[in-house]
Amino acid sequence: MARILIVDDEETIRRTVAQTLSAEKHECTGVGSGKEGLEALEGGGFDLVLLDLKMPGMDGRELLAAIRERGLEIPALMMSGHGTIEDAVEATRKGALDFIQKPFDRDRLLLAVRNAVSHGSLVAENRVLRSRIPTRTRMLGESEAIRAVRALVTRVAATDARVLVSGENGSGKELVARLIHEQSPRADRPFVDVNCAALPDTLIESELFGYEPGAFTGAARSTPGKFEQARGGTLFLDEIGDMPLSAQAKVLRVLEERQVRRLGGQKTIAVDCRVVAATNRDLAGMIARGAFREDLFYRLNVFPVRVPPLRERRADIPVLARHFLAEFCAGSGLPARRLDPGAETRLAGHAWPGNVRELKNVVDRLAILADREEIGAGDVERAMEGPGAAVPSAGGGGGGGVADLVRSCRTYEEFKEMSERMFLEARLKANDGNVSKTAEELDMPRSNFYKKMEKYGLK
Ligand SMILES: Nc1ncnc2c1ncn2[C@@H]1O[C@H](COP(=O)(O)OP(=O)(O)OP(=O)(O)O)[C@@H](O)[C@H]1O
Ligand SMILES: [Mg+2]
Known part of the structure; x- marks a missing residue:
């Protein structure tokens, strides 16, 4: 059984083709224009597309070009009437x-469909094989805690169970979600990521569910939502809390x-996607306060994966630090740097409230600030003082506060x-990193606040 899209402006043709193919239990969807065809294909979930060469607007040839331009590897069969055979041959x-x-x-x-479907499954198989080659997504660390997470990821990836990933800011929740997808049988299908915190309330539904023209002001064309885009793949609902x-x-x-x-x-x-959700919030507490639906929690939390904070797996700190340092230096054309044992001890002793992301930021800064090949504990100390090091951090430190800030800034x-x-950093800290609460306190829409956090690297 294959899922087949038929793109033809003539309704009778779509119907006949669909009837013929249903004899072999294929599931057919018909659309009447190249534009709709492209939208449907971008949504994913098809194994084969049959396209008519001659159509008003975007014709079969243009549609095929657009499909390939977007990197969609779906097999395509061109249909043509009398007198256009040469063009059809050209299309092949x-x-x-x-x-x-x-x-x-x-x-x-x-016969043509049978051949195309088996060709398509070969392509898909190749893609799956390719996706098994270790990708760039790797979860480093040799601590017991992180090994346990890796084992859990591998186990759950093989199933279709919904997963709820929990953990502090920057601990690696998104990484876990991506790994689950990449190790799953859905790896060759899309991984669609929705940040529920960054979306304004008014846009959440249209983003997730899609819309038809006229559904609201500005809704000009049919648009599939994230659930549809993730068809066959994984939908990642990030910051679900x-x-x-x-x-x-x-x-x-x-x-x-x-x-x-x-x-x-x-x-x-029909929705055919695996849902992985993530949060850094205490959902149980939110349920008790009525801020999160208990029934939704049970639907999402079929398989919980907790990513432990970095301070609970200090053995990983030097491994991660060395990796980020090498990666940053190579990526920015800097000469290779090394951490001396004192530097590693200093890093391993820090509390890392921002977890792996904070460690990565500090190491990147270290790479930039270091003027010798070997980085020592003193360099670490300086790099941890805050962004730009010369600028006072929210915690005060220099004591000068505003005066320091005035002195250290060149432009308004x-x-x-x-x-x-x-x-923003200070207020966020005062609220233990709770975005919604801080935004509310500051009378700022949550999505704006979130954008600022991204801008300033406060995530
Ligand atoms: N074990 C690890 N090995 C390598 N890189 C890691 C590891 N854990 C996290 N990272 C990296 O650290 C950064 C933060 O991870 P990620 O975005 O997955 O965290 P998060 O928990 O989703 O954060 P947030 O709560 O802020 O959304 C990313 O660049 C990620 O690739
Ligand atoms: Mg995240």
Whole structure:
């Protein structure tokens, strides 16, 4: 059974082809224009596309070019009427597997589809094999704690179970989600990432569920949502604890019914994606306060994976630090640097409230600041003082506070940004990194606050 998209402006042709192919239990979807065809393919979930050469607007040839431009490897069969055979042959040189002449010979159509499907599965198989070659996504560390996480990831990746990844800021939750996808049978399908904290409340639904033209002001064309885009693959709902309650209710329904309806749409669309969610929030506490739905929690938390904070696996710190240092130096064309034992001890002794991300930032800074090949404990001390080192950190330190800031900034713009950063960082810290709470306190939309955090590297 293959999922086949038929793109033809003539309804009768779409119907005949679909009927013929249903004899071999294929699941067919028909669309009437190249534009719709492209949208459907970008959404993923098809094994083969049959396209008509002559169509008004984007014709078959243009559609094929657009498909290949987007790097979609789906096999394509070109359909053509009398007098356009030469063009169809030409199309096979441009990336179509074969062409089929209209009116169709039933057996010829079935044979071409059978060949194309087996070709497609070869391509997919190759892709899976390729994805098994160790990719750049690696979870480093040899501590017991991180080994246990890796083992869990491998075990759960083989299944389709929903996973809830929990852990502090910067501990590696997204990395875990990506690894689960890459080690799963869905690896050759899309990994679609939604940051629930960065999306304004008003956009969450249209992003997740998609929309039809006219669903709201500015909704010009049919747009698949993230659930549809992740078809066959993995949907990563990041920062799920920051999703507003109204959206939680809707996501719960989609997970229960395994189907979505686009905003303003009539059709229900089957959802075929594995859901991995992540949060740094204490969901149990949020449930108790009524800020997170308990039923959604149980739907998502089929398989919990907790990523331990870096301070619970200090043995990983030197390994990670060496790796980030080598990576940064190589990536920025700097000469290789080494950490001396004193530097490693100093790094391993730090509390790392920002976990691996904070460690990476400090090591990057070390690489830039170091003027000798070997980095010592003193260099580490300086690099940990804060961004730019010369600029006072929110914690005070220099004692001068604003006066220091005034002195160290050259332009007004720089001053504004530095003070904004210090202010946001301090308030965030005072709230134990709770984004929603801090944003609320500061009377700032959560999504704006989140963007600022990204801008200033406070995540
Ligand atoms: N064990 C590890 N090995 C190598 N790199 C790691 C490891 N853990 C985390 N990283 C790197 O550290 C950075 C932070 O990790 P990641 O984004 O996965 O954390 P997170 O928990 O999702 O953070 P946040 O809570 O801020 O969203 C990334 O650059 C990631 O690649
Ligand atoms: Mg993350």
